[in-house]
Amino acid sequence: MSTKGKDVKQEAGEVEVFVMGKSYKVPAGLTIMKALEFAGYRYIRGCGCRAGFCGACSTIYRLEDEQKLGFDLACQKVVEDKMYLVQLPFVPAAKAEYNIEKIKPKDSTLLEMYPEIARCVSCNTCTKSCPQDIEVMKYIQMAIRGDIQKCAEISFDCIQCGLCAMRCPADIKHYHVSQLARRLRGKYIDPRSKNLAKRIKEIENKKYDTEIKKLIEMDKKTITNLYSERKIEAQEVGDMGGD
Numbered sequence: 001m002s003t004k005g006k007d008v009k010q011e012a013g014e015v016e017v018f019v020m021g022k023s024y025k026v027p028a029g030l031t032i033m034k035a036l037e038f039a040g041y042r043y044i045r046g047c048g049c050r051a052g053f054c055g056a057c058s059t060i061y062r063l064e065d066e067q068k069l070g071f072d073l074a075c076q077k078v079v080e081d082k083m084y085l086v087q088l089p090f091v092p093a094a095k096a097e098y099n100i101e102k103i104k105p106k107d108s109t110l111l112e113m114y115p116e117i118a119r120c121v122s123c124n125t126c127t128k129s130c131p132q133d134i135e136v137m138k139y140i141q142m143a144i145r146g147d148i149q150k151c152a153e154i155s156f157d158c159i160q161c162g163l164c165a166m167r168c169p170a171d172i173k174h175y176h177v178s179q180l181a182r183r184l185r186g187k188y189i190d191p192r193s194k195n196l197a198k199r200i201k202e203i204e205n206k207k208y209d210t211e212i213k214k215l216i217e218m219d220k221k222t223i224t225n226l227y228s229e230r231k232i233e234a235q236e237v238g239d240m241g242g243d
Contacts, residue, residue: 055161107146126164
């Protein structure tokens with residue numbers, strides 16, 4: 001048990017959680033992932049980045065006396081008293097096979113690659129399952145309509161956890177649909193930055209090594225402020241990134 005775990009226990013008390021039906025008392029304030037480790041479970045796979053970015057730790061839980069299931073990321077969701085926890089097998093990842101160099105961003109491309117999106121019944125279960133609060137059903141509707149740019153925009157924060165697909169009654173693999181939309185938009189639709197090739201060359205020539213070293217050594221608050229106040233390059237109309 002770490003010192004940090006002891007401090008949490010003293011300050012916030014304990015909660016009771018159930019792992020595969022077995023009761024454990026864990027410090028309140030821990031995430032599901034840390035609570036499982038506190039209880040003695042060792043993560044060999046399914047833990048990923050531990051920071052809410054990779055989607056590897058998707059989990060289902062239920063609170064006692066509540067029928068509704070909860071869906072979240074184990075590294076982000078804080079445990080609650082009388083929470084029943086289970087680990088999930090990997091989400092089916094049936095992805096369409098395509099060569100991004102050969103397909104084009106037509107109105108029908110997403111529907112051709114993933115015809116199952118036409119089965120969407122607009123139940124919005126996918127959106128309710130998303131730990132990132134992405135409007136999943138909305139971007140699937142954009143995909144059906146052939147609006148690749150909007151589909152990519154709405155799904156930009158997707159981390160590929162697969163919880164949307166796990167609950168979908170139409171067996172849609174939403175996260176793969178949106179991934180293709182983002183790839184198509186990045187390659188064919190968005191304008192190419194005129195400065196990108198130049199910057200890559202400068203990085204290869206170690207022009208920014210000193211600045212990068214400073215960034216690495218910055219404290220979290222300073223670098224967060226620097227990121228928030230950054231100036232974003234405006235997109236230029238013209239070169240749309242085609243072949």
